[in-house]
Amino acid sequence: MREAFSNALVRLALADPKVLLLTGDHGYALFDEFRKRCPDQYINAGIAEQNMVGMAAGLARVGFRPFVYGLAAFVPIRTVEQIKLDVAHDSLPVVLLGDGAGFVYSHLGTSHQSTEDIACTRAIPGLEVLSPADRFEMTASMDRAYAANGPVYLRMGKSDRGDVHAGPVDAISPGRLLQIRAGRADLPGLIATGSMTRTALDLAQERDLSVWSAPSLKPLSVQDVCAAARNSSGLVTLEEHSVLGGLGAAVTEITSEHQPTRVLRIGVPDRFSEHCGTHAYLLREHGLDIDSVRARLHAFCQDTAPTAAATLTA
């Protein structure tokens, strides 16, 4: 997935000399290829993220296409106001790349973990939000970020969960859900984004559930969410992000208004990480490991589709 990211960035920069990569002194090995092949388009702006985002807005004002890279804890979180005021207010074509979102930096603690970035960026007017699940979605997301020609936040989370698609995906239309598994309509359907999409797929295979991947979180297609709601007994959202303001919130905003259904939001509860450990450990701490999710999913199936659920256990 990181290779797909690097490849896409190099490809876009080679095709358009106006593409610039700005980094806040992060991405040591990640940008080796970019620095080798597009050295003049690489700018290390120093450990000064606020200035970096403002500067990207200035570069965009005079015709450049800045891609601004940082850890999600810093870009966007540290720079939310610069994104709002300097970038989004004027619909400038700046792509914000937030790496390590969720609990990727599980050992480093709260400063490097980011579970509020989708919530913060979703509320900024005109800012598109992307959250790819695998290398194929990453490639398509990078292409979409460039094609958008406006402000975009691209969230990069845990990147080694494996593919969820069998091969390259079509160009991303903003907001469209990608169905990655068709399952029973009398049981809950799963909508997942980023790293949790693999978990959703694994669980769906156990129970023959439908799964949709949401690489494009804002805008989010009313039509697609309603269709998913109609073709299931309820919806379960999965994300390595707070249950407040993220994918789950976006889905319920739509269903509550257009297609009322039960929605189980699986994400990070309203709390910081308590302990240190591996990524898998922290997922357990927050109830996002596959066993914890399976248990909640089971209860939700019993609750929303008792008859159908009975056929599963039979």
Next chain:
Amino acid sequence: MSIVAPPATDNRNAPRFAPAKMRRIVLEMAYAGSTVHIACAFSIIELITVLYRHHLRYPGNDPRAEGRDYLVLSKGHGVMAQYACMHELGWLDDSHVQCYFKDGSDLKGLSDSRVPGLEVTSGSLGHGFSVGVGVAMGLQRKRTEQKVYAIVGDGELNEGPIWEGALVAAHHKMDNLMLIVDKNGFQAMGTTDDVLALGDLAAKFSSFGFETLEVDGHDEVAIDTAIRRLWASGPSKPKALIAHTVKGKGVHFMESDNRWHYTRLNAQTFADAINALGLPGAST
């Protein structure tokens, strides 16, 4: 956006932008809109008039001309001074002055980049300078002769991104960028010395790698000379002009009285202020 009425004139040669006249427009706007920040605008009047009269280039008098110089008003609180100059340029008309702050009007109380002629959305301090650094970097990469001027307040220098931007500007040898500090000695709640002392600003910016000059920020000839000297000072260094100014300058009862950061005009103070400008026939 309904604003833009560019008559094709060369603003550099016109004997316009008389400071007292600019201050009168500020007072008229502030009175019409019952707004604040009059003193913040008054301290930069001479700085901004010298820039518009002698330095800023707008091909075709078009505020959005691609080849223009950029005036970034990072201290967005002084925006009425810029509106006054934009009125002089024909980019704003009398109705913009008279309808300031009316429901549905375009001009806000702080700089808003959607208004042609304003380059940044500021007022949240410490933003405009960074955007200006980015514009300067972009123009540098395009190898144009265009210049970027960024006016920051001394109070605004409390903001961290200013110093981040200063490091970056020097590191990238942005000799097309001039930082102008409106050193009026006040910020919202008191003097800069009392709130957060800035020390020797010229020494600070020099040590950051800027070519730096200090100037009386109300002496138009001195400002013009200093700006020319800075641009002539040789390549590879960004420029800093530390302008010593008086908050509220031009109306004696507002000068260095920080209440005029917040105070609104009434009929009497408006008349007194207009009279204090000493414009011919200005008696109200």
